[in-house]
Amino acid sequence: MDAILLVEDDHMLGQALTAALGQEGWHVVHCEDAGAARLALVDHAFVAVLLDLGLPGGSGLEVLTAMRSHYDPTPVLIITARDQLSDRVRGLDAGADDYIVKPFQRDEMLARLRAVLRRSRGAVTPVLRWRDVEIDPAARTVSRGGQRIALSAIEFRLLVSLFQSRRRVLNRDQLQDRLYGSDTEIGSNTIAVYVHQLRRKLGDDVIVTEVGYGYRAGDED
Template sequence: MHLLLVEDDPMLAAAVCERARQAGLCIDHARDAPAARVALVDHAYSAILLDLGLPGESGLVLLQGLRAAYDATPVIVLTARGQMSERIAGLDAGADDYLVKPFDFDELWARLRAVTRRSEGKAVPVLTCGDVRLDLATQRVTRAGTPVTLSAFEYRTLLVFMERANRIVTRAQLETLIYGDGSDIGSNTVAVFIHQLRRKLGERIIETVHGQGYVLRKESA
């Protein structure tokens, strides 16, 4: 089992990672939402242990984004917020289970086993555009059956377009969806990613709509 822990408290994170490794589990640690997104692009995790009280973007927003992107990875919310409303918000956002800090590690491992068992057999969509295929479960992209290697940000850019096929996406929308709010983004960064996607997946896959933004046409490839 390969886990991702998203937790900003260094002492708690160190304790969870140590106990996980003692239990024979593989675990990675991300201290905030942006770091978690990068890790999720690079790896397919068995489950995510998610703190709600992250610095900057909350864990709740991260969870909502994962589910909106059809990421069905099981999520257990770890939070010091004991109010019932917070627990309900986490479950409504797509969490599979929750534990209130401090928690017993044996109970955490048992809940992990339970949510991963329940997740088996869940259908995760595959997005397609012509001969380009994006598998949301494995985050694997192919063109005409041939694997295509994308960087983390290239993958996110493609995902944004494929989820919004035939709809114009502005540069400002792209920046927010790919990087989140408050990022320092170069003026031509988005254009560079789009250029790379065209080079790897076909010049016609993303069309420039002058004065408005970009669009991925479903019939294109």
């Protein structure tokens, strides 16, 4: 079942939206603060995000900016009580796909959500290819030799980050920032663990270690 991330600190509104989305066949993960939203985006893949701007622990714009800086193309529909033009412009400039102003009707919210999903599915996102490896960022699929490879959400974003930065060496801090954000503390060997898992699933040649510097995508043929 497709999952949607709902980031809304109003508990009653969140429950109502969760019920409405559930009736349409979506599984909903509801977060009520910015920190929980950032963690959910690290651990799961969503078809869309409904994002309130005013949140405890940080703003919705910060969550959105982090998503886009981490190569997360998930469509975002901003839900906000702010009716200022400048707020809407900032949200769209930060990478939101659309917005809806509270209070809104259930049917309008669902229609706007369906619209951003249709647009995202019709968007052209370059497929990354290297040797017999194919990475489709839009479909979130990876295959090697025509065989589909199952990756976790973090493994997938790490692989995409490296292959979208071909010929560049990315160090641990740069990769950590792209995957988790600069304000998140993780274990010193976490990136190395994910690199190991990617090599185990896709082959040792898919990621090259530059000793003392970091990692880069596999060598060009």
